Amino acid sequence: MSALQSVSGKSHAAGAETYDVVVVGAGFAGMYMLHKLRGLGLSARVYEQGGDVGGTWYWNRYPGARCDVESMQYSYSFSDELQEEWDWSERYAPQPEILKYANHVADRFKLRPDIQLNTRVDRAAFDEGSNCWSVTTSDGKTVTAKYVVLATGCLSNARMPDIKGLAGFRGKVYHTGHWPHEPVDFKGQRVAVIGTGSSAIQSVPVIAEQASHLTVFQRTANFSIPARNAALTVEERNAFRANYPEIRRFAREVARNGIYTEMPDRGALDDGDNERRSKYESRWTRGGLTFMMAYNNLALDKAANDTAANFVREKIAEIVKDPQTAKLLQPNNHPIGSKRICVDTDYFATFNRPNVTLVDIKSNPIEEILPNAVRAGGKDYAVDALVLATGFDAMTGSVAKIDIRGRNGQTLNQKWAEGPKTYLGLMSAGFPNLFIITGPGSPSVLSNMIVSIEQHVDWITDCIAYMRDRHLDTMEAKREAEDNWVAHVNEVAQGTLYPQANSWYMGANIPGKPQIFMPYIGGVGVYRQICNDVAAKDYEGFAMSVPERTQKLAASS
Numbered sequence: 001m002s003a004l005q006s007v008s009g010k011s012h013a014a015g016a017e018t019y020d021v022v023v024v025g026a027g028f029a030g031m032y033m034l035h036k037l038r039g040l041g042l043s044a045r046v047y048e049q050g051g052d053v054g055g056t057w058y059w060n061r062y063p064g065a066r067c068d069v070e071s072m073q074y075s076y077s078f079s080d081e082l083q084e085e086w087d088w089s090e091r092y093a094p095q096p097e098i099l100k101y102a103n104h105v106a107d108r109f110k111l112r113p114d115i116q117l118n119t120r121v122d123r124a125a126f127d128e129g130s131n132c133w134s135v136t137t138s139d140g141k142t143v144t145a146k147y148v149v150l151a152t153g154c155l156s157n158a159r160m161p162d163i164k165g166l167a168g169f170r171g172k173v174y175h176t177g178h179w180p181h182e183p184v185d186f187k188g189q190r191v192a193v194i195g196t197g198s199s200a201i202q203s204v205p206v207i208a209e210q211a212s213h214l215t216v217f218q219r220t221a222n223f224s225i226p227a228r229n230a231a232l233t234v235e236e237r238n239a240f241r242a243n244y245p246e247i248r249r250f251a252r253e254v255a256r257n258g259i260y261t262e263m264p265d266r267g268a269l270d271d272g273d274n275e276r277r278s279k280y281e282s283r284w285t286r287g288g289l290t291f292m293m294a295y296n297n298l299a300l301d302k303a304a305n306d307t308a309a310n311f312v313r314e315k316i317a318e319i320v321k322d323p324q325t326a327k328l329l330q331p332n333n334h335p336i337g338s339k340r341i342c343v344d345t346d347y348f349a350t351f352n353r354p355n356v357t358l359v360d361i362k363s364n365p366i367e368e369i370l371p372n373a374v375r376a377g378g379k380d381y382a383v384d385a386l387v388l389a390t391g392f393d394a395m396t397g398s399v400a401k402i403d404i405r406g407r408n409g410q411t412l413n414q415k416w417a418e419g420p421k422t423y424l425g426l427m428s429a430g431f432p433n434l435f436i437i438t439g440p441g442s443p444s445v446l447s448n449m450i451v452s453i454e455q456h457v458d459w460i461t462d463c464i465a466y467m468r469d470r471h472l473d474t475m476e477a478k479r480e481a482e483d484n485w486v487a488h489v490n491e492v493a494q495g496t497l498y499p500q501a502n503s504w505y506m507g508a509n510i511p512g513k514p515q516i517f518m519p520y521i522g523g524v525g526v527y528r529q530i531c532n533d534v535a536a537k538d539y540e541g542f543a544m545s546v547p548e549r550t551q552k553l554a555a556s557s
């Protein structure tokens with residue numbers, strides 16, 4: 001009997017396996033959650049639908065896939081030994097290396113025995129009699145658990161576009177978010193890539209080198225900054241390691257996006273043209289996401305944002321030789337950064353290759369996919385293989401696939417029909433003892449994910465320990481606290497330029513999805529402080545209950 005069952009004293013349906021915690025997903029969030037729960041001496045079962053650990057890095061193995069946060073920062077910080085022993089080979093780690101790291105973590109911390117692979121969680125229902133969750137998996141089994149933690153990832157539900165004729169295409173169809181495990185060789189093939197988000201921007205230059213011809217179908221041009229990827233030297237790694245305590249502290253507590261970098265102290269319009277240009281130039285030369293940290297008001301002030309957007313548009317015009325193609329590649333319908341900014345290696349230069357064609361499907365939409373061609377604007381583009389880089393049902397998509405039933409049988413999908421509602425992105429009222437890691441309403445996808453994952457896992461672990469120490473039975477968000485938090489998340493977002501873009505942050509990429517800015521944009525440092533303050537005030541805004549038998553004892557004494 002585990003620690004929690006002995007406190008709760010509940011009995012469960014005969015024969016059902018019982019755990020203190022069921023964790024859904026064995027990506028970076030699920031693995032660290034398991035490690036921490038073990039530290040509390042709790043029993044936990046992790047279900048993972050993939051064939052191995054790694055989450056997003058298990059699925060997204062398309063050509064050119066690599067992280068857009070520097071590898072020395074996109075890594076766990078919870079173990080000094082792990083930090084010391086793992087050598088990242090490049091400034092931005094390629095997908096196979098990140099997956100290897102995930103596997104190393106699973107082995108090093110002996111996590112595998114508690115992870116069940118190739119198993120989807122289909123249903124989780126809260127039983128108000130026992131105050132436990134009943135969790136049904138794709139292998140037909142049902143287990144019970146006191147807590148459920150959704151570590152399902154924010155960008156894990158790959159979205160197939162609804163294009164006429166797609167099912168009848170005769171060649172191979174690939175989605176970047178669901179890439180096959182066998183090697184894919186496009187040599188000698190005519191390939192179409194549909195979509196121009198981060199996944200396409202990384203894969204297009206690599207596919208162009210293999211394919212006999214590559215046609216890129218672009219609906220919305222995107223801003224992208226050169227990665228300037230390079231091998232990491234021993235000296236660079238050592239310099240990082242020597243400063244790790246400060247780098248990690250800064251990323252957690254100070255940086256808005258969980259990435260250590262210089263913080264700008266002025267706005268873009270505070271500098272004259274020459275000075276501003278030289279700042280952008282130096283950020284462009286250095287490369288990477290921190291381009292947007294050149295000034296402190298790029299996400300807030302349209303006129304300031306325009307200066308950065310114009311700089312990037314000019315760079316595109318310099319790189320791309322054909323003026324018409326350059327014009328099409330220059331984003332013109334959203335502020336820079338309001339859609340997730342991309343980081344690339346030779347993306348724009350790829351359009352100078354003779355075997356690459358850009359098709360503007362904003363003005364000439366795809367009408368149909370034929371067995372051997374894509375028809376757009378009345379013209380047929382003959383292709384042998386299709387790559388769909390069409391993104392994800394982000395932030396809520398993976399949660400929505402699970403039939404989650406809370407109090408009174410209400411489903412989470414019903415509750416979130418008009419947009420996700422959470423308190424702190426961690427819990428949703430009416431769904432006791434159900435935690436979400438990096439859920440909507442938390443900084444999540446606006447941050448270095450591992451920083452946000454570690455913060456949530458640590459908070460949830462402390463919270464469960466708090467409940468155990470006080471013999472508490474359930475915890476859930478109070479409606480009022482949740483409503484106030486949802487309003488706050490919206491208010492902060494409305495003060496920025498982000499809602500001006502039709503982005504997946506807004507749910508705008510999924511037809512019919514409510515358009516609400518889902519992540520919390522207040523910054524990871526501010527958010528961490530809010531979460532810590534809530535915990536310090538005995539989990540203010542959350543209702544906690546004692547077990548029924550304790551209530552009865554108290555009443556009779």
Ligand code: N01
Nearest residue numbers: 066067068161195196197198199200219220340389390391
């Ligand atoms: O997906 P996206 P993604 N017909 O949604 C187009 C992270 N990530 O997989 O913009 C035609 O950004 C769509 O067009 P539009 C990162 O956070 C990180 O690329 O809707 N086109 C868009 O161009 C990123 O933001 C890394 O007009 C259609 C594209 O498909 C997030 O994942 C690498 C269409 C989808 O772009 C998602 O990126 C990769 C249709 N029916 C991803 N439907 C790194 O760490 C959609 N599109 C580097």
